[in-house]
Amino acid sequence: MGSAYTDYPPSLDSAQQDFLVQKIKDWSAQNGLMIRPGHIPKDVDPNGVLATNAPVTVFPSPFPRSCFEQAQGLQTLYNKLYAEITCDVEWLSKIMADLIEVDDFVSRLWKVHQAVDKEGYAQTLSLGLYRSDYMPHTGPSGLSLKQIEFNTISSSFGGLSTRVAALHTELLNSPGYPSHPLLDSNKPPANTAVQTLAAGLAAGHTAYGPSKSTPALPKCILFVIQDGERNIFDQLAVSEQLERVHEIPVFRLLRSEILEHTSIPASNPARPLVYTPPYAKDAPYEVSTVYLRCFYAPTDYVSERDWEARTHLERSAAIKCPTVLNQLAGCKIVQQVLASTEPDHLKSFLSETDAAVIESLRDTFAPQYDLNGRGRELALNPATAANHVLKPQREGGGNNIYKTDIPDFLRSIPESEWKRWILMELITPPDAKNVALRSDGEVLSGNVISELGIYGTILWDQKTRGRILHNEEGGWLLRTKAKDVNEGGVATGFSSLDGIILF
């Protein structure tokens, strides 16, 4: 097992590296494994036509088969767990209470829920397109699977990841690809992320039922997106699948233009969300499903108008992917509460599930604490802090505090703010190396760590707790970054999309 990582990847002479890098560049542009470049001055490309390859590894990284299969096997249960949590508003409100006090963003989201709840939700179906993120952890008893986070909003990279799997599969078959025992008769596992994500959205679209407008309008799915989105081709892979395979009209709407181009007729108590394309004013559509690829972070709410827009979507009859409640269920605090066993929330949420299966899911939790009691002790003592990471209680990467920086950091902020943070035991992934092509064409190689994401989708009725209309697992993401880089999303070039070789 150790040797899979240490002897890998095979070394490259300069002719081999030139060939592989050129092949990846060309393949990427040929097959839409692209992003809009971030490193090009506006005056060089005033019309925004340029595209460049997404950052990718040259080799697929080895990943333990047992961990991969465990993650796949748990996904529909994880889907169900987060649906159940989202249905239990009382439980969620208790968990959130502390955070609402100190976190303005969470507080505002909760108020959106409260406002819509007061009026009464017009739509009880709720759609989740999730990605559960893991790392393999090297412990005394070998490798085990540990969850990093569970994403309930804007779970990205399914589109590009599907293409990376295809790229690596083709590279492995290409003449002159360097050989290694791990690569013989082995190829990346099938990656159905695009199909899975699109099928989830299509399930929502179908379940929405007939138009609630009079006269009836044609239905569509609406992708709500950020201005200047560079990761657009990831999103287009999913909408292309919806249009070509499911034959569902898909529109893209900027977050900043929601109120301008959508409306809810005041006279219609069913509250259909009507989208009128600015370029086809006489052809309005009724939105069956709103897919948010924005609104996950405070930076997406620049003014009150954005909160108004979010509330507007929430109160409409469109199925939200996700609802505000489902977004909040993705906060790290939920993960942390689930990890504690007194009381055993997991068991009560998954009461119909076999105990052994629940334990397999529980095994993926890394030890994690709030900053009371045990967590406080571990965080303030430099010796124990060295084995931990401090993460914001909210969803989303970034802003983590690592190891011995933790005690000083905590002392530098008011203790009333400590509720914003959770302490997680550091995961120790196996040593690994890889070579990566950045989106500016630079080639990097060295020590890396990889994070696995497994995609899943679920559609449920929030009113009739437990009524699940669609629950699927499918597709994966491997993101690999240089080992000394603590932060960084794929689109910024600090980390790369990767493939998988199971061992």
Added chain:
Amino acid sequence: MGSAYTDYPPSLDSAQQDFLVQKIKDWSAQNGLMIRPGHIPKDVDPNGVLATNAPVTVFPSPFPRSCFEQAQGLQTLYNKLYAEITCDVEWLSKIMADLIEVDDFVSRLWKVHQAVDKEGYAQTLSLGLYRSDYMPHTGPSGLSLKQIEFNTISSSFGGLSTRVAALHTELLNSPGYPSHPLLDSNKPPANTAVQTLAAGLAAGHTAYGPSKSTPALPKCILFVIQDGERNIFDQLAVSEQLERVHEIPVFRLLRSEILEHTSIPASNPARPLVYTPPYAKDAPYEVSTVYLRCFYAPTDYVSERDWEARTHLERSAAIKCPTVLNQLAGCKIVQQVLASTEPDHLKSFLSETDAAVIESLRDTFAPQYDLNGRGRELALNPATAANHVLKPQREGGGNNIYKTDIPDFLRSIPESEWKRWILMELITPPDAKNVALRSDGEVLSGNVISELGIYGTILWDQKTRGRILHNEEGGWLLRTKAKDVNEGGVATGFSSLDGIILF
């Protein structure tokens, strides 16, 4: 008929144009309808990662169905005609004699043939990937199809054109696409250019038979390409099809590196062409088929070493696409000789073909002349010159002299050079308009003219005249340029790839 052109395309308001242009930009990057940009300074993109959309029209252009079907119907006969011409080396040598005298490029090509002929050709199979180019001509009796040129080497844009057809088909189905009677229940005809071109190369690969090396080597197809090729994604569409569908290994080799990476073992009288990838020196391949995407113009021969490389390929056992002789058969002088009926070369080359079919092919010839007799009179008189274009006797676009510039131009060069030129009656295409997106993102609209290309492939035995192993028609190209632009290839942004709406 006239109205199809004059009321078309539908007008766009700015919201419609913005939407369509953005959709085209995004679709292009998502689906490989790309070129490497020509307008980006090297220091902005030192690693050559950027790509941009190929120049395309926003609307597919109307094209007369009768002309389109005539062109499709004639393609396999045109394939056969140019195979027959290439087999009749005596005839070809007579036609070329004058040109060889005055044109150094043609003379050098002919010498390559002579040198290999003297040694004896190691391969008698010959492969053509052709594109016959036409315009619809508005004459007194309505629209007729007139041939512009017949390309026997490096016939390009099949890869991108297939994608343009897919783009326009999707646009036509997209909500909010402007309506027009021509577009109702109408879509671009199927475009199978990629499949056809790849199937032609695959036919060559198969017909090559077993390896001629001892021990036997695995076989491959070799694309020989130019340095700094910007139109690479057009080529990759064909190689991707060969690799994915036909499962044939394909390599790309720079023209400038032929002699470095290929060899013909002196000890092997069968003269197999062995390609050793620089990145896999212990895994040589035997080249079944050499596909030239270079060597069509004098600029591809910068030194004697390039002529040596061309000769090296020609004397090998690899099937050439095309051979030197087949390349020479594409010279305009051949077109001009075929157009004259005394003697009736067409009838003798196509002796087994029905007379009516031959006449349909002959109808596609525009009146054209060498600069003796009638041609001389027409060219020197400004009144008649105004209805003509002067073209080099060689294959390839560019360097044409138009209309009233002709008499002065001819007087400015020695009369001994006049043999280099042919005079063609100008074709008068119908008035048309379109909107085009350039590869730098600028949007142009106005009067346009379009040129249709029909692809065909043929594999024949040069030794056994008439033995045809493969003869297919399939796929098309429509290239559209601003009406006042006389010259320009698509890749430079002066003209655009277009779709077709038949009427």
